[in-house]
Amino acid sequence: DQQVKQNSPSLSVQEGRISILNCDYTNSMFDYFLWYKKYPAEGPTFLISISSIKDKNEDGRFTVFLNKSAKHLSLHIVPSQPGDSAVYFCAATGMNNAGNMLTFGGGTRLMVKP
Amino acid sequence: SQTIHQWPATLVQPVGSPLSLECTVEGTSNPNLYWYRQAAGRGLQLLFYSVGIGQISSEVPQNLSASRPQDRQFILSSKKLLLSDSGFYLCAWSVQGDHYGYTFGSGTRLTVV
Numbered sequence: 152d153q154q155v156k157q158n159s160p161s162l163s164v165q166e167g168r169i170s171i172l173n174c175d176y177t178n179s180m181f182d183y184f185l186w187y188k189k190y191p192a193e194g195p196t197f198l199i200s201i202s203s204i205k206d207k208n209e210d211g212r213f214t215v216f217l218n219k220s221a222k223h224l225s226l227h228i229v230p231s232q233p234g235d236s237a238v239y240f241c242a243a244t245g246m247n248n249a250g251n252m253l254t255f256g257g258g259t260r261l262m263v264k265p
Numbered sequence: 266s267q268t269i270h271q272w273p274a275t276l277v278q279p280v281g282s283p284l285s286l287e288c289t290v291e292g293t294s295n296p297n298l299y300w301y302r303q304a305a306g307r308g309l310q311l312l313f314y315s316v317g318i319g320q321i322s323s324e325v326p327q328n329l330s331a332s333r334p335q336d337r338q339f340i341l342s343s344k345k346l347l348l349s350d351s352g353f354y355l356c357a358w359s360v361q362g363d364h365y366g367y368t369f370g371s372g373t374r375l376t377v378v
Binding site for chain 2: 157185187192193194195196197200240242244252253254255256257258
């Protein structure tokens, strides 16, 4: 039972354009969502997060949107740069989650072409 | 500042051999600790997590075990490796009772041959 899904395993975007990575969840107890970025042979690094009390959070070129009614969130990268090429993981957790466990999606590989 | 150390970075082991991967955290006390695995082309699978010394929860029944002998030390072990144990293993920590997500180690690439 995948509670967090990233239905697009890969995405290719031209440099300078917008990248949109999508994530869907099923557990209504999730109230905090995070995006991680992972380069090959490295650990994931935290990128941006959003609480369920918000519908948007912005940090430089990165914006995360949350649609609670649709149980959907998306990460927008504008403008996309070749250095953004990586695997992006969506993750979710809930306040009542013992151990603060994050549930991860399967990841989306973003390729930004120069 | 807090740091997480994970070693070794790469490991090639024969089938049937034992495994020990170590993870240590510095600069924090009583962290939550996690072991994840990323198989080739797959997402992050939670293997074990620990909320305190000697407290281990297993998420996936398998050929692996975990131990937490000290507050900031987390060890992933196997008595006999299988080919299917190959993958990229990640240790992570988070603050107890906090919501700020995880900090991951740099990972160990394990190849079982």
